[in-house]
Amino acid sequence: MAALVHLPARHSGPPCIHGVCYFSRRFISRIKRHNLVRMSSKGCLDAQFQGSKRLYLGIDLGTSGARYALIDKQGIVHSEGKRTYGQTDVATNWATLWKETLLLLLEDLPPTLRPYISSISIDGTSATTLIIDSNTGELLCKPFLYNESCPDSLPFVTSIAPENHTVCAGSSTLSKLVSWWNSCTSDKGNAILMHQSDWLLWLLHGKLGVTDYNNALKVGYDPDTESYPNWLLSQPFSYLLPSVKPPGTPIESMKEDIRRQFGFSKDCVICTGTTDSIAAFLAARVTLPGKAVTSLGSTLAIKLLSTSRIEDARFGVYSHRLDDKWLVGGASNTGGAVLSKIFTDDQLEHLSGQINPLIASTLDYYPLPSYGERFPIANPDMQPRLHPRPENDVAYLHGILESIARIEAKAYELLKELGASEVEEVFTAGGGSKNQAWRKIRERVLGVPVHVAEHTEAAYGAALLALKGAGACR
Numbered sequence: 001m002a003a004l005v006h007l008p009a010r011h012s013g014p015p016c017i018h019g020v021c022y023f024s025r026r027f028i029s030r031i032k033r034h035n036l037v038r039m040s041s042k043g044c045l046d047a048q049f050q051g052s053k054r055l056y057l058g059i060d061l062g063t064s065g066a067r068y069a070l071i072d073k074q075g076i077v078h079s080e081g082k083r084t085y086g087q088t089d090v091a092t093n094w095a096t097l098w099k100e101t102l103l104l105l106l107e108d109l110p111p112t113l114r115p116y117i118s119s120i121s122i123d124g125t126s127a128t129t130l131i132i133d134s135n136t137g138e139l140l141c142k143p144f145l146y147n148e149s150c151p152d153s154l155p156f157v158t159s160i161a162p163e164n165h166t167v168c169a170g171s172s173t174l175s176k177l178v179s180w181w182n183s184c185t186s187d188k189g190n191a192i193l194m195h196q197s198d199w200l201l202w203l204l205h206g207k208l209g210v211t212d213y214n215n216a217l218k219v220g221y222d223p224d225t226e227s228y229p230n231w232l233l234s235q236p237f238s239y240l241l242p243s244v245k246p247p248g249t250p251i252e253s254m255k256e257d258i259r260r261q262f263g264f265s266k267d268c269v270i271c272t273g274t275t276d277s278i279a280a281f282l283a284a285r286v287t288l289p290g291k292a293v294t295s296l297g298s299t300l301a302i303k304l305l306s307t308s309r310i311e312d313a314r315f316g317v318y319s320h321r322l323d324d325k326w327l328v329g330g331a332s333n334t335g336g337a338v339l340s341k342i343f344t345d346d347q348l349e350h351l352s353g354q355i356n357p358l359i360a361s362t363l364d365y366y367p368l369p370s371y372g373e374r375f376p377i378a379n380p381d382m383q384p385r386l387h388p389r390p391e392n393d394v395a396y397l398h399g400i401l402e403s404i405a406r407i408e409a410k411a412y413e414l415l416k417e418l419g420a421s422e423v424e425e426v427f428t429a430g431g432g433s434k435n436q437a438w439r440k441i442r443e444r445v446l447g448v449p450v451h452v453a454e455h456t457e458a459a460y461g462a463a464l465l466a467l468k469g470a471g472a473c474r
């Protein structure tokens with residue numbers, strides 16, 4: 001289990017608000033020593049920081065860690081930082097880890113810049129589902145993580161939703177809600193559903209029950225009609241559903257206690273967030289149909305900008321709304337999480353430098369970190385295929401990277417077959433975007449130009465949402 005520093009139920013430190021204990025500096029410095037590794041924090045006051053002296057903060061709670069990006073209205077980065085979660089396992093107390101990581105990132109912000117922060121937004125992993133007591137903000141059960149599957153809910157979910165609807169997957173938010181509803185034996189009357197980023201934003205603004213239409217997609221919200229469908233509202237658990245706003249919409253001012261603790265200004269506004277792969281798409285600043293962003297993080301998430309909306313749960317394909325267009329795609333469980341189980345980041349860099357990306361690997365794998373795949377094959381029981389392993393690790397890594405590239409190519413081909421705009425160019429986000437050999441392998445396998453996005457961190461996309469929200473306040 002991650003070496004978390006456990007808070008006693010009540011401690012003599014700063015006041016606990018809704019069960020969230022804001023930590024003293026002494027306590028935070030103790031956490032820093034124990035478990036959450038500070039990876040980097042660039043805090044120099046950028047010489048170009050002129051203009052209206054306003055900054056916008058984006059925070060990304062990813063799969064393996066969290067990052068922040070602090071930008072001005074020109075999109076210039078004035079500070080960025082990262083915290084990794086360290087070793088986690090099935091016993092990890094994720095809500096506490098996310099809360100501590102968020103507070104540490106706020107602590108990592110250069111104190112001289114905090115008073116200039118106008119707005120904050122947070123992105124999190126999609127379909128990461130929390131059932132919350134609406135009186136206290138406390139969790140009523142452990143979070144359902146993004147890649148968890150609740151197959152027992154599927155017969156009921158598929159009986160109420162339209163055929164092949166986005167929610168018709170064991171990993172959908174609705175399947176997780178139904179699973180809790182069917183298993184909870186205590187009083188459900190005060191329960192409310194929130195997504196990971198909603199709950200973390202609530203820690204900053206204090207207004208429960210608000211989400212965004214990207215996070216709400218997988219519980220059944222229809223971003224086109226901007227409403228929950230009747231087949232969902234007619235369910236006995238519909239009272240748990242949060243209200244939905246567009247990403248980057250102002251919710252509330254920052255709570256006074258946390259504002260004072262970290263030295264934010266009185267006009268700092270907290271805005272709705274989005275999911276991590278949508279934030280990565282926003283960071284890439286792709287604007288034309290046919291252009292796409294592949295997020296090579298712990299997972300492989302694909303977002304193709306399309307004029308047509310496509311969804312087909314048989315293949316794990318769904319469409320997020322982006323203003324007047326659609327982000328068609330899905331998320332595979334393949335990706336960096338598989339690489340991290342076999343190689344360190346240094347090994348990845350060293351071995352990748354020895355790969356000739358212009359020569360195809362003959363090794364044929366389906367790299368998964370464990371059983372279960374979401375897209376382009378929707379099979380919760382799918383087994384990883386990572387053997388035979390050659391003696392040479394360069395050849396092994398080449399085979400894995402090429403096999404992941406084949407999955408990416410199959411995914412884009414599937415979107416085209418289902419009627420989406422054909423991919424013409426791919427921009428890359430996430431930790432894997434730094435791998436040049438992989439980019440060239442992908443370019444050869446996909447048959448289209450593959451670039452590194454101008455900004456590869458989802459936190460930058462979340463900062464753009466904060467900038468959008470601040471504009472809405474004027």
Ligand SMILES: Nc1ncnc2c1ncn2[C@@H]1O[C@H](COP(=O)(O)OP(=O)(O)O)[C@@H](O)[C@H]1O
Binds near residue numbers: 062336337349429438
């Ligand atoms: N040089 C590299 N080549 C390929 N993948 C890499 C490289 N360096 C790091 N990664 C992968 O990047 C992933 C982390 O990316 P990141 O976007 O930070 O993840 P997430 O947001 O999903 O937690 C890790 O799983 C790691 O395996």
Ligand SMILES: O=C(CO)[C@H](O)[C@H](O)COP(=O)(O)O
Binds near residue numbers: 276278298299
């Ligand atoms: O796999 C993930 C973990 O990083 C993504 O959060 C998620 O599955 C992508 O979903 P969406 O397309 O809804 O953003």
